[in-house]
Amino acid sequence: MAASGPDLAALAVYTVVALAVGVVLLVASELIGPRRRDPEKATTYECGVPLFDTAREPFTIKFYLVAILFILFDIETVFLIPYAVIFKELGLIGLIEMGAFLLVLAGGLVYCWRRGALEWD
Amino acid sequence: MTLEFTEAEIRAILPSAILFLTGLVQLLTDACLGARDPEGDRGQKSHLVLTGAAGSVLAFIALGALTDPSAPLFSGALTGDLLGRFAAGIIIVTTLLTGLGAGGYLGAIGRNRGEFHALLSFGAGAMVLLAQSANLVAMFVAVETLSLALYVLAGYVRDWRESSEGAFKYFVMGAFSSGFLLLGMAFLYGGSGGGIDLAALGGHGDEPLIAVGAVLVLIGLGFKVGAVPFHSWVPDVYQGTPMLAAGWMAVAVKVCCFVALIRIILATGVNTVVASLVEALAVVTILLGNLAALNQTNLKRMLAYSGIAHTGYLMVPLVLVLASHGDGAALSGSLFYLATYLVTTLAAFTALSTLQQGDRDCDTIDSIRGLGRKHPVVALVITLSMVSLAGIPLTAGFMGKFTIFSDAVAGGKWHLALIGVIGSMISVYYYLRPIVAMYFHEALEETEKAEAAWGLHLAMLLLSVGILYLGLFPESIVSLSRGAVPLLAGH
Numbered sequence: 350m351a352a353s354g355p356d357l358a359a360l361a362v363y364t365v366v367a368l369a370v371g372v373v374l375l376v377a378s379e380l381i382g383p384r385r386r387d388p389e390k391a392t393t394y395e396c397g398v399p400l401f402d403t404a405r406e407p408f409t410i411k412f413y414l415v416a417i418l419f420i421l422f423d424i425e426t427v428f429l430i431p432y433a434v435i436f437k438e439l440g441l442i443g444l445i446e447m448g449a450f451l452l453v454l455a456g457g458l459v460y461c462w463r464r465g466a467l468e469w470d
Numbered sequence: 471m472t473l474e475f476t477e478a479e480i481r482a483i484l485p486s487a488i489l490f491l492t493g494l495v496q497l498l499t500d501a502c503l504g505a506r507d508p509e510g511d512r513g514q515k516s517h518l519v520l521t522g523a524a525g526s527v528l529a530f531i532a533l534g535a536l537t538d539p540s541a542p543l544f545s546g547a548l549t550g551d552l553l554g555r556f557a558a559g560i561i562i563v564t565t566l567l568t569g570l571g572a573g574g575y576l577g578a579i580g581r582n583r584g585e586f587h588a589l590l591s592f593g594a595g596a597m598v599l600l601a602q603s604a605n606l607v608a609m610f611v612a613v614e615t616l617s618l619a620l621y622v623l624a625g626y627v628r629d630w631r632e633s634s635e636g637a638f639k640y641f642v643m644g645a646f647s648s649g650f651l652l653l654g655m656a657f658l659y660g661g662s663g664g665g666i667d668l669a670a671l672g673g674h675g676d677e678p679l680i681a682v683g684a685v686l687v688l689i690g691l692g693f694k695v696g697a698v699p700f701h702s703w704v705p706d707v708y709q710g711t712p713m714l715a716a717g718w719m720a721v722a723v724k725v726c727c728f729v730a731l732i733r734i735i736l737a738t739g740v741n742t743v744v745a746s747l748v749e750a751l752a753v754v755t756i757l758l759g760n761l762a763a764l765n766q767t768n769l770k771r772m773l774a775y776s777g778i779a780h781t782g783y784l785m786v787p788l789v790l791v792l793a794s795h796g797d798g799a800a801l802s803g804s805l806f807y808l809a810t811y812l813v814t815t816l817a818a819f820t821a822l823s824t825l826q827q828g829d830r831d832c833d834t835i836d837s838i839r840g841l842g843r844k845h846p847v848v849a850l851v852i853t854l855s856m857v858s859l860a861g862i863p864l865t866a867g868f869m870g871k872f873t874i875f876s877d878a879v880a881g882g883k884w885h886l887a888l889i890g891v892i893g894s895m896i897s898v899y900y901y902l903r904p905i906v907a908m909y910f911h912e913a914l915e916e917t918e919k920a921e922a923a924w925g926l927h928l929a930m931l932l933l934s935v936g937i938l939y940l941g942l943f944p945e946s947i948v949s950l951s952r953g954a955v956p957l958l959a960g961h
Contacts, residue, residue: 442474452494456497456498459498459501459502460498460501463498463501464501
């Protein structure tokens, strides 16, 4: 693990220079940079479009349910597509394993549906 | 690449697979047919109870069909050894009895929804898996799966303030402790040079990373079993959890997490730091659990602290094993104690579950005053379980404590036996308080009994018989627990 002398010296010089550049730039910008404040600068950046209103509005909890259901079935796709690629290699056992996975997911879907999670109102 | 499962592997996964499938069936049955039930959430939903009972019985039978205890299964992820089977047996019996009572209990508090029954089955499936895990990844997945079921059960009654509070605390503390567990596992993995299987963790001498990992795992699982000083969540969570679910939590979680703890600590080899830490934890847990229970007026909180104290007793055999350089024989004391703890604690929670005040649990000492005259059978079962918890002869609790303390004396750790006896003496005071309130005080508050709950009464009867049977004829379970240990020492 012992490093030779010149390597370490180069690293030290590099560290000092890198630190110095950062510090000097920050300090110089703070000391001599121009300052023009106006209310436009203080607003949220929205790609130059004027803001409608604040983003901190309460919104209905139903969106969370939809988002969670979306993630579940998104994950299903994530597993199913790679499975399609190695479908033949995995053989019967793979089919059984994916069947178990899909059975659980389908069970969840039936549960959500019967409990009314898919209805907006 | 080809995948193939051996017959032994399928047999090993069968108990937990049956439990998971039972949960799925219960969930879907209730979602599809629940709306047709005229009684709604106040009914008994006996079909769900019977489905759960059938699932538990089948899983128990499947447990008996496990073969070849020593061979590694699923590339070392699971084991079919007798320790795992013993623990899984306790978990399945606990789930069976809790599930039997669940219909009547939830109907009485007007919250009988299929999710409760399904969560019991899902949780039990994960617990059985944890009891059988033989590598770190399988353990962590099982711990997280069972925790998910527990968090939801803790917050099951959303409109009880304590229930939401308890669930939130449990969730935050559970996530926190999982962090310790995971970091500990990472250190074990690094220290052993990339070993995931428990069998690969031993034989690394005094590798410090292994010791650090073992200590972190001890902290992580210490949270789950409720050992002092990682116990602060236990009373709050039990207080908010529906009575019957709290009993299931108290027993089943302790069993599977304790078995996982035993497996990891013993697999990492005997380390003096870990050994003295376990000993210190056992002492503090026994004393603090019993002392804190003294002035509780809420029965759930009292039972929570008593459960903490019992965790302390359970750790004594582990100390003995570490002191005798890995001779696992003393662990049979822990296993037998878990069996006695099952019947005793579950009897207390089940008997209390038959009582309600309106839609709420009957969980203060004041609320059971005068019960001896009003509901003599329930009062008798509560008395029996309190006497057994205190460890008075002729009950299961006495045999459990006697085994552990006499093993401690035989193993040269007489001071642990002394502390255990002092703890038990303290505990007599708070276990007698409900008995005095039931028989010698006039009733203060109005309590109703769930008369129609056939399952609760059946479970109560079976558990009472269990307390007396284990107290009078402990030999069969003791020899089972002895048989479960020697194979462990070979790890």
